[in-house]
Amino acid sequence: MSQVKQREVVTSATVEPLTMRGPADTLVSLSVNRIARLVTIEPRVSLLDLLRERLQLTGTKKGCDHGTCGACTVHVDGRRVLSCLTLAITCEGREVSTIEGLADGATLHPMQRAFITHDAFQCGFCTPGQLMSAVALLEEGHASTDAEIGEWMSGNLCRCAAYPNIRAAIREVRDAAGGHRHAAD
Numbered sequence: 001m002s003q004v005k006q007r008e009v010v011t012s013a014t015v016e017p018l019t020m021r022g023p024a025d026t027l028v029s030l031s032v033n034r035i036a037r038l039v040t041i042e043p044r045v046s047l048l049d050l051l052r053e054r055l056q057l058t059g060t061k062k063g064c065d066h067g068t069c070g071a072c073t074v075h076v077d078g079r080r081v082l083s084c085l086t087l088a089i090t091c092e093g094r095e096v097s098t099i100e101g102l103a104d105g106a107t108l109h110p111m112q113r114a115f116i117t118h119d120a121f122q123c124g125f126c127t128p129g130q131l132m133s134a135v136a137l138l139e140e141g142h143a144s145t146d147a148e149i150g151e152w153m154s155g156n157l158c159r160c161a162a163y164p165n166i167r168a169a170i171r172e173v174r175d176a177a178g179g180h181r182h183a184a185d
């Protein structure tokens with residue numbers, strides 16, 4: 001038997017066939033705001049569309065739908081992601097947190113309270129994404145200075161230009177948590 005023929009024999013005997021999912025509808029299991037969800041979706045469905053269209057969690061906003069505005073920011077396993085650029089199928093077995101899960105029942109998250117205190121929104125369209133990013137920002141330790149806050153919040157656009165107020169809200173929560181390092185702008 002030739003070397004080529006031997007390789008063919010070994011390959012076909014040892015390699016497991018790839019298990020593909022899709023392009024037909026496929027079952028995906030994930031947790032959203034600590035509630036287990038089992039959904040049947042096309043593999044091409046974004047996490048944003050799953051949340052808004054299938055789970056009726058419309059707090060997460062669709063602004064640009066191609067990764068430039070930040071309105072669709074949610075957390076996956078505690079890390080902020082753009083849900084419009086995240087395939088829902090990649091969240092299999094993961095914990096997704098959205099704006100609807102940020103408050104503790106009727107008790108607002110400190111960042112939500114600070115946004116209200118500092119008037120950190122006008123129309124409110126960008127606000128869910130701003131809040132999810134702001135909460136992650138503090139977890140990441142990227143809020144030492146106003147410049148750092150500005151840099152690490154730069155993926156979240158606000159057409160109403162509430163940026164100074166958003167930074168003030170973030171500073172308040174940071175300082176309340178003992179992370180004050182820089183004077184306000």
Ligand code: FES
Binds near residue numbers: 063065069073083085
């Ligand atoms: Fe996702 Fe704009 S809707 S970044």
Ligand code: FES
Binds near residue numbers: 121122125126160
């Ligand atoms: Fe209107 Fe930010 S509050 S876009």
